[in-house]
Amino acid sequence: MLLRILNYLNEHSRMLKRLFFAFLALTVVFDFYAARHAPHFFGDSIIGFWAVFGVLGCLGMIVVWKGLSHVWLAKEEDYYDK
Amino acid sequence: MISSTIFIHPATWFLMGAVLLPFLNKRAGLKKGVLIAVPLIAFTVIHWLPDSFGQVSYMGFDLVFGRVDQLTRVFLHVFTVMAVIGCIYGLHVKETGQHIAAFLYVAGSLGVTLCGDYLTLFIFWELMAFASTFLVWYRKKRRSIEAGYRYLLVHTAGGLVLLGGIFLRYQNIHDLSFVQIAANGATFADYLIMIGFMLNAAVPPIHAWLPDAYPEASVTGAVFMCAFTTKTAVYVLARGFPGFEALAILGAIMTVYGVGYAAIENDARRILAYHIVSQVGYMVCGVGIGTAMAVNGAISHAYAHIIYKALLFMGVGAVLEMTGKSKLNELGGLYKQMPLAMIFTVIGGISISGFPFTSGFISKSMIIAAAGESHRIGLLLMMTLAAVGTFLSVGIKLPYFIWFGKDSGVRAKDAPWNMNLAMAIAAFLCFFIGIYPEYLYKMLPFPVNYHPYTAYHLSETLQILGFTGLGFYLMVKKLKPEPKINLDVDWFYRKGARVFMVFASRPVLSSDGWVNDVYRRIGFRLTMALAKAISWFDWEGIDWTIDGSARGVVECGNRVRSLMTGKIQHYIGGAIALTFIILIIVMLV
Numbered sequence: 217m218l219l220r221i222l223n224y225l226n227e228h229s230r231m232l233k234r235l236f237f238a239f240l241a242l243t244v245v246f247d248f249y250a251a252r253h254a255p256h257f258f259g260d261s262i263i264g265f266w267a268v269f270g271v272l273g274c275l276g277m278i279v280v281w282k283g284l285s286h287v288w289l290a291k292e293e294d295y296y297d298k
Numbered sequence: 299m300i301s302s303t304i305f306i307h308p309a310t311w312f313l314m315g316a317v318l319l320p321f322l323n324k325r326a327g328l329k330k331g332v333l334i335a336v337p338l339i340a341f342t343v344i345h346w347l348p349d350s351f352g353q354v355s356y357m358g359f360d361l362v363f364g365r366v367d368q369l370t371r372v373f374l375h376v377f378t379v380m381a382v383i384g385c386i387y388g389l390h391v392k393e394t395g396q397h398i399a400a401f402l403y404v405a406g407s408l409g410v411t412l413c414g415d416y417l418t419l420f421i422f423w424e425l426m427a428f429a430s431t432f433l434v435w436y437r438k439k440r441r442s443i444e445a446g447y448r449y450l451l452v453h454t455a456g457g458l459v460l461l462g463g464i465f466l467r468y469q470n471i472h473d474l475s476f477v478q479i480a481a482n483g484a485t486f487a488d489y490l491i492m493i494g495f496m497l498n499a500a501v502p503p504i505h506a507w508l509p510d511a512y513p514e515a516s517v518t519g520a521v522f523m524c525a526f527t528t529k530t531a532v533y534v535l536a537r538g539f540p541g542f543e544a545l546a547i548l549g550a551i552m553t554v555y556g557v558g559y560a561a562i563e564n565d566a567r568r569i570l571a572y573h574i575v576s577q578v579g580y581m582v583c584g585v586g587i588g589t590a591m592a593v594n595g596a597i598s599h600a601y602a603h604i605i606y607k608a609l610l611f612m613g614v615g616a617v618l619e620m621t622g623k624s625k626l627n628e629l630g631g632l633y634k635q636m637p638l639a640m641i642f643t644v645i646g647g648i649s650i651s652g653f654p655f656t657s658g659f660i661s662k663s664m665i666i667a668a669a670g671e672s673h674r675i676g677l678l679l680m681m682t683l684a685a686v687g688t689f690l691s692v693g694i695k696l697p698y699f700i701w702f703g704k705d706s707g708v709r710a711k712d713a714p715w716n717m718n719l720a721m722a723i724a725a726f727l728c729f730f731i732g733i734y735p736e737y738l739y740k741m742l743p744f745p746v747n748y749h750p751y752t753a754y755h756l757s758e759t760l761q762i763l764g765f766t767g768l769g770f771y772l773m774v775k776k777l778k779p780e781p782k783i784n785l786d787v788d789w790f791y792r793k794g795a796r797v798f799m800v801f802a803s804r805p806v807l808s809s810d811g812w813v814n815d816v817y818r819r820i821g822f823r824l825t826m827a828l829a830k831a832i833s834w835f836d837w838e839g840i841d842w843t844i845d846g847s848a849r850g851v852v853e854c855g856n857r858v859r860s861l862m863t864g865k866i867q868h869y870i871g872g873a874i875a876l877t878f879i880i881l882i883i884v885m886l887v
Contacts (some may be wrong), residue, residue: 218637240768243760250757256678260754266682266761273686277561278776285562289784290390295432296783296792 303820308340312405337381377413387720388518392617396814402429427453433519460494498531542589552579559688590744595664613643616713631705651689
């Protein structure tokens with residue numbers, strides 16, 4: 217049964233994509249209504265702050281660390297054996 | 299006295315189990331019984347512990363094998379639960395040595411958690427390092443043997459720093475009891491002890507042993523190791539060093555550092571190992587902030603983390619066991635073959651990412667909220683960024699490239715029942731703690747005044763997770779795994795050791811021989827002549843000139859002096875020997 221569900225989802229990836237974007241929109245809409253008790257800093261009072269933080273943080277992290285890896289850190293797997 | 303309280307100590311059961319196991323080699327059923335019974339008994343006895351037991355006085359040292367308070371109890375609870383899960387997971391392993399190593403390792407960890415003085419702590423501390431090395435070696439690959447030696451050497455060095463700190467501390471205050479150290483009155487000795495602890499907590503720059511050794515450990519060995527070493531270190535830091543600013547800052551750096559490497563690594567178990575560095579960073583940071591809420595958060599995160607990180611190591615370990623592969627570039631499209639392992643690993647992944655209704659949601663947020671309440675916005679943002687990276691690297695990337703992505707053509711079936719059972723228990727606990735956080739909160743040392751399920755916290759979490767997912771969706775091609783390794787600070791000793799060897803083999807060796815030669819020819823004779831002259835002057839000259847009775851006084855003084863100087867080393871050496879003897883008696887009583 218598990219396999220059938222997974223296969224079904226795999227075949228309907230466009231539907232999943234739409235659901236995913238709908239979910240993203242919903243999280244921001246929800247943020248309008250979420251009560252804010254004792255915000256810790258300015259970001260806590262901006263609607264959608266964590267959405268922007270999430271996407272920029274994710275992209276930034278990939279760019280910075282993948283960049284570091286490419287220009288400096290990455291070595292062949294037998295690097296230490298040589 | 300000893301015999302009556304000895305069986306209360308949960309480590310006793312693991313030590314007895316370790317002694318018993320070699321005799322059960324031919325009786326597989328009985329062996330499995332012992333493997334399940336011992337952790338279950340330990341889990342039971344920890345509920346009946348008195349506040350204090352196993353006090354042994356030896357030559358002025360008060361060794362305390364059992365000091366029990368709320369902080370001890372919560373760690374004992376999760377350690378014994380983890381031992382049960384780990385033993386079920388490793389039930390099919392035929393090599394008895396692996397089970398013995400795991401038992402001794404758990405015993406060491408429980409001993410550290412329960413001890414009330416630094417000497418007992420040090421002995422159990424070293425037992426952990428020693429036993430866990432075998433869990434690496436039992437993978438029996440050349441890389442594992444090498445990594446195991448490096449692991450042992452690094453931990454020996456860390457243990458020596460710790461021991462140095464203990465000696466100095468004893469010299470300063472003549473007290474070995476293991477209690478909280480005030481942040482404003484810490485001395486050099488205390489910092490040495492803290493560094494010894496930090497090494498086991500894998501705080502950069504002394505963290506590289508972890509991502510070096512864990513990915514090379516045996517499948518079940520890694521499951522044990524990911525739970526005990528670092529979290530025992532978190533326990534001792536929470537016990538001894540709450541409120542140390544260095545821990546708060548280094549902890550926050552750890553969270554980002556570890557997750558960054560997790561994002562670029564290729565080997566699934568190395569991704570998880572780097573991610574331990576990141577997760578332990580939250581705990582170290584919480585301990586460093588030091589408020590009641592932050593320490594509570596650190597402990598609850600340790601509890602939750604042990605379960606879900608073990609779950610992740612079990613899921614990836616199941617893939618390694620069944621396919622012989624753990625590198626992401628060699629895996630992919632496994633969802634049809636190992637759906638159960640996938641489900642369990644994804645549950646571990648969403649728990650570690652802090653999805654609502656999982657254990658990560660109710661523990662990680664506590665530390666971040668504590669940082670906010672202490673107005674440490676820098677720490678708060680670093681830890682939140684690490685949360686983004688966590689979902690990216692372990693929540694999405696890891697399962698995606700193993701079970702989905704391109705089909706690698708690897709064929710396998712789901713793991714044996716015992717592995718799946720262990721994963722199911724861990725997965726259940728992830729949800730149980732997430733849905734019913736009071737179960738965990740009521741074990742914490744300070745009263746909890748924190749409610750994770752607020753609208754704003756839900757909103758914040760869903761946005762962060764959702765939009766991290768968007769980031770992954772946009773960049774998935776950039777994240778394609780490559781068969782590479784990434785340099786880390788272990789480069790200094792892995793490459794540096796070569797330079798040292800070249801240096802040692804030529805100049806040092808030859809100069810050593812040369813110096814020896816010179817010394818033998820000239821130095822020895824000179825020393826002997828000098829010694830003769832001095833002793834003649836000392837014994838004959840002075841005595842002749844002063845008085846015959848002087849000799850007696852000098853002799854007496856010499857005796858006292860040698861007693862004084864040799865005292866601490868002898869005491870501590872003797873104490874360590876005695877503790878070992880006591881341990882042996884403990885096992886036989």
